[in-house]
Amino acid sequence: MRSATRLRRDVAFPSGGDECRAWLFMPEAERPPLVILGHGLGGTREYGLEPYAERFADAGIAALVFTYRHFGDSGGRPRQLLDIERQLGDWAAALAYGRSLDGIDGDRIALWGTSFAGGHVIEAAARDGDVAAVVAQCPFTDGLAATRAASPRSLARALVPALRDELARVRGKPPVLVPLVGAHGSPALMTSPDSEPGYRALIPDGAPFENGVSARFLTRVGLYRPGRSARKVDAPLLFCVCDKDAVAPAATALRYAATAPRGEVKRYPVGHFDIYRGEPFEHAVRDQTEFLVRHLEVS
Numbered sequence: 001m002r003s004a005t006r007l008r009r010d011v012a013f014p015s016g017g018d019e020c021r022a023w024l025f026m027p028e029a030e031r032p033p034l035v036i037l038g039h040g041l042g043g044t045r046e047y048g049l050e051p052y053a054e055r056f057a058d059a060g061i062a063a064l065v066f067t068y069r070h071f072g073d074s075g076g077r078p079r080q081l082l083d084i085e086r087q088l089g090d091w092a093a094a095l096a097y098g099r100s101l102d103g104i105d106g107d108r109i110a111l112w113g114t115s116f117a118g119g120h121v122i123e124a125a126a127r128d129g130d131v132a133a134v135v136a137q138c139p140f141t142d143g144l145a146a147t148r149a150a151s152p153r154s155l156a157r158a159l160v161p162a163l164r165d166e167l168a169r170v171r172g173k174p175p176v177l178v179p180l181v182g183a184h185g186s187p188a189l190m191t192s193p194d195s196e197p198g199y200r201a202l203i204p205d206g207a208p209f210e211n212g213v214s215a216r217f218l219t220r221v222g223l224y225r226p227g228r229s230a231r232k233v234d235a236p237l238l239f240c241v242c243d244k245d246a247v248a249p250a251a252t253a254l255r256y257a258a259t260a261p262r263g264e265v266k267r268y269p270v271g272h273f274d275i276y277r278g279e280p281f282e283h284a285v286r287d288q289t290e291f292l293v294r295h296l297e298v299s
Contacts, residue, residue: 006025006026006027006028006054006057006058007025007026008023008024008025008050008053009023009024009026010022010023010024011023011024011064013066013093013094013096013097014093014097015069015089015090015093015094016069016076016086016089016090016093018069018074018075018076019069019074019075020066020067020068020069020074020075020090020093020094021045021066021067021072021073021074022045022064022065022066022067022094023045023050023053023063023064023065023066024062024063024064024065024101025053025054025056025057025062025063025064025065026057026062026103027057027058027059027060027061027062029060030103031103031104031105032060032061032062032103032104032105032298033061033062033104033105033108033109033110033132033292033296033297033298034061034062034063034064034098034101034104034105034108034109034110035053035056035061035062035063035064035109035110035111035112035133035135035292035296036063036064036065036066036091036094036095036098036109036110036111036112037049037052037053037063037064037065037066037112037113038065038066038068038087038090038091038094038112038113038114038117038120038121039067039068039114039115039116039117040113040114040115040116040117040118040140041082041115041116041180041189041190041213042071042080042082042180042210042213043071043115043117043202044067044071044072044073044207045065045066045067045072046072046203046204046207047202047203047204047207048202048276048277049065049114050065051281051285052112052285052288053065055285055289056112056288056289056292059289059292059293059298060293060298060299061110061292061293061296061298062101062104064094064097064098066090066094068086068087068090069081069086069087069090070082070083070086072208078174078175078214079210080175080177080210080212080213080214081175081213081214082213082214082217083214083217084217084220084221084224087117087120088120088123088124088127091111091120091121091124092124092127092128095109095111095124095128095131107132108132108296108297109131109132110131110132110133110134110135110235110292110295110296111124111125111131111133111134111135112134112135112137112288113135113136113137113139114137114138114139114275114276115137115138115139115140115247115248115272116140118136118137118138118139118140118141118248119136119139119140119141119224119226119227120226121134121135121136121139122134122136122139122141122226122227122229122230122233122237122256123226123229125229125233125235125237126229126230126232126233127229129234131235132235132236132295132296133235133236133237133238133291133292133295133296134233134235134236134237134238135238135240135288135291135292136237136238136239136240136253137240137275137284137288138240138241138242138245138247138248138253138272138275139227139239139240139241139248139253140226140247140248141225141226141227141230141248141252141253141256142225142226142227142228142249142252142256143221143222143223143224143225144222144223144225145249145252146221146247146248146249146252147221147222149246149247149249150191151184151185151191153184153185154182154184154185154186154187154188154191155218157185157186157187158178158187158188158189158215158218159218161176161177161178161187161215162176162178162215162216162217162218162219163219164176164215165177165214165215165216166216166219169216175213175214175215175216176214176215176216177212177213177214177215178212178213178215178217178218179211179212180199180211180212180213181195181196181199181200181211182195182196182211183196189213189217189218190247192246192247192272193246194246194271194272194273194274195246195247195272195273197273198271198272198273198274199273201273201276201277202273202276227252227253227255227256228256230256230257230259230260230263231259231260231261233260233261233262234261234262235262235295236262236264236291236295237257237260237262237263237264238263238264238265238266238287238288238291239253239254239256239257239260239263239264239265239266240266240268240275240284240287240288241253241254241257241265241266241267241268242267242268242270242271242272242274242275243267243268243269243270244269244270244271244272244274245271245272246271246272247272248272250267264291266284266287268280268283268284
């Protein structure tokens with residue numbers, strides 16, 4: 001049963017000639033602030049983001065939870081295209097849409113990203129220059145560090161499909177896919193012991209899931225280092241770091257957190273996928289809600 005203090009409705013906004021599908025959670029408040037939420041690698045809004053949005057809305061903060069182009073029920077062809085700049089374009093489009101919403105205080109908009117989107121929100125905030133607060137949960141902050149932490153065997157096995165996908169791109173063919181998650185040593189993007197069970201635990205019963213994304217991502221991700229933009233973010237920036245993270249190295253995130261002018265850090269003794277459920281979730285969402293209420297000046 002939905003809380004009396006919030007209402008979820010289906011919305012959509014344009015991005016790059018296509019459409020991003022989203023949920024908008026509205027609290028019963030006059031001109032509330034807004035937090036925009038996005039997921040990590042291959043994730044859609046159905047994969048565990050609604051509980052965060054509900055908590056924020058219950059605290060008096062509207063929440064816009066969107067799915068990137070090329071995934072889920074959002075538009076975009078080809079499907080399963082994992083493109084860093086396109087996803088950053090979706091964040092910029094979500095910000096423009098949020099600022100256009102009637103009844104929202106456009107001067108009090110925050111970004112919330114988890115995993116790969118934990119890096120996106122840092123980069124997006126630096127590029128925009130006018131967000132009010134940022135939450136980066138178990139954030140991917142450095143492609144080079146993440147590549148070094150990955151299984152060498154997995155990287156080697158994924159190289160061939162990555163090169164085939166680059167050739168497919170040049171020829172205008174559909175992407176060659178690699179798995180998002182898989183066993184250690186498999187040609188998947190995430191192969192730590194907790195990756196496959198942790199990722200699949202986020203997927204609700206009956207929700208669609210394709211375990212594959214464009215392999216060309218592997219030729220680009222090493223150069224993506226959004227943590228470097230933390231020093232350019234003037235807004236309050238909360239790093240929620242999982243100390244046992246085997247996907248996005250905690251030490252790297254902490255190093256970049258120290259460069260943020262208004263950085264704050266919360267640490268949790270859990271792995272990358274543990275923070276979405278149970279007590280770790282409760283601890284993290286409580287910290288995040290307090291941070292957003294404080295910096296968005298929610299009465």
